[in-house]
Amino acid sequence: MDTLALLGGTPVRASWLPYARQTVERDDVEAVTRTLTADWITQGPAIAEFERALAAQAGVAHAVAVANGTAALEAACWAAGLSPDDEVITTPLTFAATANAVVHQGARPVFADVEPRTLNLDAATVKRVASSRTRALFAVDFAGLPCDYDALHAIAREHGWLTVADAAHSLGGGYRGRPVGALADMTVLSFHPAKLITTGEGGAVLTDRADLAERLRRVRHHGLHYPDGKTPWRNEIAEPGHNFRITDFQAALGSSQLAKLPRLHAARARLAARYRERLAAMEGLELPALPPEREHGWHLFVALLRPERLTADQDTILRALRAENIGVMLHYPLVHLHPFYRARYGCAPGLCPQAEMIEKRLVTLPLFPLMTDGDQDDVVAALGKVLGHFAR
Ligand SMILES: *Cc1c(COP(=O)(O)O)cnc(C)c1O
Numbered sequence: 520m521d522t523l524a525l526l527g528g529t530p531v532r533a534s535w536l537p538y539a540r541q542t543v544e545r546d547d548v549e550a551v552t553r554t555l556t557a558d559w560i561t562q563g564p565a566i567a568e569f570e571r572a573l574a575a576q577a578g579v580a581h582a583v584a585v586a587n588g589t590a591a592l593e594a595a596c597w598a599a600g601l602s603p604d605d606e607v608i609t610t611p612l613t614f615a616a617t618a619n620a621v622v623h624q625g626a627r628p629v630f631a632d633v634e635p636r637t638l639n640l641d642a643a644t645v646k647r648v649a650s651s652r653t654r655a656l657f658a659v660d661f662a663g664l665p666c667d668y669d670a671l672h673a674i675a676r677e678h679g680w681l682t683v684a685d686a687a688h689s690l691g692g693g694y695r696g697r698p699v700g701a702l703a704d705m706t707v708l709s710f711h712p713a714k715l716i717t718t719g720e721g722g723a724v725l726t727d728r729a730d731l732a733e734r735l736r737r738v739r740h741h742g743l744h745y746p747d748g749k750t751p752w753r754n755e756i757a758e759p760g761h762n763f764r765i766t767d768f769q770a771a772l773g774s775s776q777l778a779k780l781p782r783l784h785a786a787r788a789r790l791a792a793r794y795r796e797r798l799a800a801m802e803g804l805e806l807p808a809l810p811p812e813r814e815h816g817w818h819l820f821v822a823l824l825r826p827e828r829l830t831a832d833q834d835t836i837l838r839a840l841r842a843e844n845i846g847v848m849l850h851y852p853l854v855h856l857h858p859f860y861r862a863r864y865g866c867a868p869g870l871c872p873q874a875e876m877i878e879k880r881l882v883t884l885p886l887f888p889l890m891t892d893g894d895q896d897d898v899v900a901a902l903g904k905v906l907g908h909f910a911r
Pocket residue numbers: 587588589590592613614616617659685687688709710711720721722
C-alpha cells in the first residue's frame with residue numbers, strides 16, 4: 520500500500536481541495552458591476568428585489584436581507600423580543616453563532632441532544648429540557664438536512680413557543696414537499712461563500728408574519744421607525760437596534776445567485792449521491808440517514824468514522840487526509856463545550872451524550888458545485904488509503 524503523505528509518502532492530490540467553494544459566474548459579476556455604477560450602492564432597489572425573490576422561492580410573505588447570517592440570527596432574536604429570563608432551546612451541533620445570538624440578546628441557550636441517525640435535534644430531548652421559561656426553539660438543519668419539523672412543531676405549539684429554523688445549510692431543501700424557508704415562524708439564511716448561494720457576506724430572515732417582518736426591518740436600521748410617513752426626517756427609537764444592513768451590490772449578487780440555486784443544488788445533490796454510492800461499503804465509515812420525506816440542501820457532506828474499526832483517533836485521521844491534500848473539516852466542535860458556555864452556564868460533558876459521541880466521529884468531506892468527478896475520486900481514494908492504513 521502507498522505510504523501516507525503524513526508519513527512522508529506522495530499525497531493523493533498535488534493540489535489542495537477545499538471543503539467548500541463559491542460558484543461565481545460571469546453574469547454574477549455583471550449584476551454587481553451594474554449595481555455599483557447605479558444611483559444606489561446601499562439601501563437601493565436591488566435589496567427589495569432580492570427580498571422578493573427570496574420570499575417567492577420559499578413561498579412566504581416576507582424576507583429581510585441583512586449583513587450576514589449571524590446578524591440574521593441576532594435580528595431574529597430581537598424580533599422575537601427575547602429578554603433575560605427567557606430560555607431558547609437549541610442544538611449543540613451547530614456553528615456557535617446560533618447560540619451566541621441568544622446570548623447577545625441576554626437570553627439563555629439551553630441545549631437539547633441530537634438524533635444520532637440524522638444529527639438533528641431530537642424531539643424527545645427537546646421536551647426533556649423545556650421549562651416554564653422556554654420562549655423559543657432554534658432548530659438547525661445540520662449539514663442541510665431539514666429537521667423533523669412536524670415533531671418539533673407539535674412540541675412548540677403545545678407550549679406556545681416561537682420556532683426559528685437556522686437554515687444556513689439547507690436553502691434549496693425541503694420537508695414533506697414544503698420548501699426550506701416555510702418550515703418555521705422565522706427562517707435564518709447565510710450567504711457566506713461556503714454556503715449554498717453567496718453575496719460575499721450576507722444573510723436573511725424569512726417569515727410569513729407581518730409583525731415579525733416589521734421588527735426585523737426595524738432592528739436592521741438602528742431600531743428607527745417613522746411614526747408619521749409625511750415627515751421622513753422625524754424618526755423614533757423605541758428599542759435600540761443595530762446596523763445590520765446589506766449593500767445593494769451584494770443584493771444584486773444574491774438575486775443572480777438565487778436564480779441559479781436549482782442548478783447549484785442539483786450539482787451538489789448529484790455529487791452527494793455519487794459519494795454515498797462510493798462510500799457505502801467503505802470500511803471504517805458510516806453515513807447519516809436520509810429520511811425520504813426530506814430534501815437535503817447539501818451544504819456539507821458529513822461522514823462518521825467507526826472508531827471500533829480504526830486504530831487512529833479522529834484528529835490523526837483528519838491530519839492524514841489533509842496531508843493527502845483533501846481539505847476535510849470538523850463541523851462542529853460542540854457549542855456547549857466551548858469554554859464560555861462551560862463557564863457561564865455550567866455546561867459540561869455528559870449534557871448531550873449523543874452529540875458528544877457523534878462529534879468524535881465526524882468528518883466533513885469536500886462538496887461544492889464546481890468540484891469535478893475527478894476531485895471526488897481523489898477524496899474517495901484518499902479515504903481508502905488513510906482508513907485502510909488505520910484499519911483495525
Ligand atoms: C454559517 C452559519 C451561520 C452564520 O452565518 P454567517 O453568514 O457566517 O454569519 C449561522 N448558523 C449556521 C448553522 C451556519 O452554518
